[in-house]
Amino acid sequence: MADVGYVQKDTFLHRLDARTKLVLMLAILLVVLVFTNPFYVLAILFLVLGAWALAKLPLNMVADIFKYFTGIAVIIFALQAFFYPGQTNLLRISNAIPAIGFSGYITVEGVMYGLALVLRLVVIMTVAPLLVMTTPMSDLMLALVKLKIPYRFAFILTTAMSLFPSIQNRAELIQQAQLCRGVGDFESGNFFIRLRASASILTPLILGAFRDSQILDVAMSSRAFGAPVQRTYLLESHFRRADYLFLAGCLLSLIVAIILRLAHFGVV
Amino acid sequence: MDRESMITVENLTHVYPNGVEALCGVSLNVDRGEYLAIVGQNGSGKTTLAKHFNGLLRPTQGTIKVGGKDASKARVSELSRIIGYVFQNPDDMLFCNSVEEEIGFGPRMIGCSKDEIQRRVAETIQILGLESLQDQHPFALSLGDRQRLAVACALSMQPEVFVFDEPTTGQDYFGGQRIMEIIDRLHTSGKTIIIITHDMQMVAEHAQRVVVMSGGKIALDAPPAKAFTQIELLEKLSLRPPQITRFAFQMGWTDRAILNIREMCDVIRPQGSSPIAGNNGRGGNHG
Ligand SMILES: Nc1ncnc2c1ncn2[C@@H]1O[C@H](COP(=O)(O)OP(=O)(O)O)[C@@H](O)[C@H]1O
Numbered sequence: 379m380a381d382v383g384y385v386q387k388d389t390f391l392h393r394l395d396a397r398t399k400l401v402l403m404l405a406i407l408l409v410v411l412v413f414t415n416p417f418y419v420l421a422i423l424f425l426v427l428g429a430w431a432l433a434k435l436p437l438n439m440v441a442d443i444f445k446y447f448t449g450i451a452v453i454i455f456a457l458q459a460f461f462y463p464g465q466t467n468l469l470r471i472s473n474a475i476p477a478i479g480f481s482g483y484i485t486v487e488g489v490m491y492g493l494a495l496v497l498r499l500v501v502i503m504t505v506a507p508l509l510v511m512t513t514p515m516s517d518l519m520l521a522l523v524k525l526k527i528p529y530r531f532a533f534i535l536t537t538a539m540s541l542f543p544s545i546q547n548r549a550e551l552i553q554q555a556q557l558c559r560g561v562g563d564f565e566s567g568n569f570f571i572r573l574r575a576s577a578s579i580l581t582p583l584i585l586g587a588f589r590d591s592q593i594l595d596v597a598m599s600s601r602a603f604g605a606p607v608q609r610t611y612l613l614e615s616h617f618r619r620a621d622y623l624f625l626a627g628c629l630l631s632l633i634v635a636i637i638l639r640l641a642h643f644g645v646v
Numbered sequence: 647m648d649r650e651s652m653i654t655v656e657n658l659t660h661v662y663p664n665g666v667e668a669l670c671g672v673s674l675n676v677d678r679g680e681y682l683a684i685v686g687q688n689g690s691g692k693t694t695l696a697k698h699f700n701g702l703l704r705p706t707q708g709t710i711k712v713g714g715k716d717a718s719k720a721r722v723s724e725l726s727r728i729i730g731y732v733f734q735n736p737d738d739m740l741f742c743n744s745v746e747e748e749i750g751f752g753p754r755m756i757g758c759s760k761d762e763i764q765r766r767v768a769e770t771i772q773i774l775g776l777e778s779l780q781d782q783h784p785f786a787l788s789l790g791d792r793q794r795l796a797v798a799c800a801l802s803m804q805p806e807v808f809v810f811d812e813p814t815t816g817q818d819y820f821g822g823q824r825i826m827e828i829i830d831r832l833h834t835s836g837k838t839i840i841i842i843t844h845d846m847q848m849v850a851e852h853a854q855r856v857v858v859m860s861g862g863k864i865a866l867d868a869p870p871a872k873a874f875t876q877i878e879l880l881e882k883l884s885l886r887p888p889q890i891t892r893f894a895f896q897m898g899w900t901d902r903a904i905l906n907i908r909e910m911c912d913v914i915r916p917q918g919s920s921p922i923a924g925n926n927g928r929g930g931n932h933g
């Protein structure tokens with residue numbers, strides 16, 4: 379899958395403070411969890427994609443995400459469609475099979491709920507790059523610390539977040555190196571041969587990860603990680619007017635969403 | 647002179663999935679037997695370009711031919727018989743249980759016979775002086791030895807072209823020299839050499855042609871003696887020619903860049919009779 383690390387660009391979203399973007403992300407996630415009507419969720423998805431365009435993130439990456447997600451999405455959707463206990467029958471499949479909790483009908487509610495669930499997952503997956511791809515890791519770390527999250531946890535969190543892309547990069551490099559050495563299996567049409575080839579990259583990958591973590595350990599120790607003093611920071615982050623306005627907007631939307639929900643809008 | 651094109655790149659553009667345009671409209675021709683250095687700042691697209699030569703990356707736009715084949719379509723395993731690629735980090739290349747097995751891996755993959763594999767392994771071990779290490783586990787070797795082993799792995803495939811991605815980074819002076827000696831020998835034996843590097847000293851001493859990359863484009867393509875006269879352009883791209891070259895430039899000998907101590911001696915020797923001294927003498931008069 380595509381690389382999801384920070385890409386330097388100069389857009390509105392890139393300039394926002396990392397804290398603002400964190401709040402934005404949480405707000406979107408909350409709103410998406412509040413509504414169970416797929417059309418509401420779809421509207422939010424379009425908002426998120428609009429933000430992608432605003433941040434000049436490559437939209438074809440969304441296509442990538444869809445591609446990898448299709449299989450799981452179909453399964454999730456089918457499970458809901460078949461097993462959600464709805465009232466409005468849409469389609470008769472068979473007689474009821476009580477043993478597995480199947481009523482024999484696909485219901486409107488099941489379809490709607492399944493759609494909403496899938497769309498929610500898509501929103502969750504497309505919202506993360508809005509933060510991660512527009513914010514340098516160091517800024518993100520600082521944001522977490524400013525939000526009074528202990529430095530130790532902030533460090534673990536950001537390291538874990540950067541670990542995934544770095545392992546992915548390394549895996550790709552190793553695969554490329556093996557291709558260069560005549561391993562044709564990655565290009566085989568046979569799924570199982572490809573799978574076996576993928577397993578062969580594990581040795582260098584794991585050894586490399588161990589080596590990396592040892593180096594990280596030394597680097598951290600030599601920079602007095604965990605020293606019992608009040609540390610200071612090289613970088614500083616400052617809220618600008620855009621940040622305040624944006625935050626206010628987020629909170630307002632969140633409140634509106636909750637009121638709507640309490641008035642039974644956006645539920646199936 | 648008989649020139650046979652080995653690699654032909656035309657108007658190559660590469661956009662990574664995350665939207666980074668790493669190459670924008672690169673055209674380049676490499677003949678058989680050339681000794682080429684690709685230099686440029688970090689992120690200028692050197693590695694991206696080189697990975698197109700053996701199909702590890704495919705063009706977003708443009709064409710690339712390797713040994714007459716269309717490299718944007720051919721399989722990597724097929725191209726790896728023509729292009730040997732030595733990765734920047736040897737650890738990404740090594741995964742077998744002994745040095746010997748590691749060197750024999752490539753030939754085995756491309757379907758060499760048992761005898762042929764043994765012959766190639768023995769020959770490669772001898773060329774790189776790895777005799778004393780042949781039963782060791784690759785991960786137990788020092789960085790310098792692992793780097794030599796990575797070269798050995800490419801060598802045993804007997805390709806026509808070698809691509810070295812920053813072969814001397816992280817090596818001490820003698821380790822670097824040792825690798826450069828091996829590369830020079832490969833070139834003498836008729837192979838085409840492409841090295842990616844930051845080391846201008848190395849370019850001056852070894853390469854016959856230097857391609858300077860900047861922002862995904864080729865900024866300069868000339869023999870080192872000519873390329874290194876463009877001091878201002880190079881400085882703008884954070885590249886510094888060797889000290890002796892800059893010294894000569896400051897002295898006003900700007901016709902042709904001085905690349906090494908020997909050339910400098912020819913210039914400053916009182917009754918210089920060599921053609922270089924003559925040239926630069928004239929250059930001084932003009933300036
Ligand atoms: N796998 C990748 N995914 C996304 N962007 C990449 C990838 N590899 C390199 N890049 C980007 O492409 C540009 C050129 O990189 P590269 O060819 O590695 O440069 P160089 O080898 O000259 O240092 C850089 O901006 C780099 O961040």
Ligand SMILES: [Mg+2]
Pocket residue numbers: 692693694
């Ligand atoms: Mg590189």
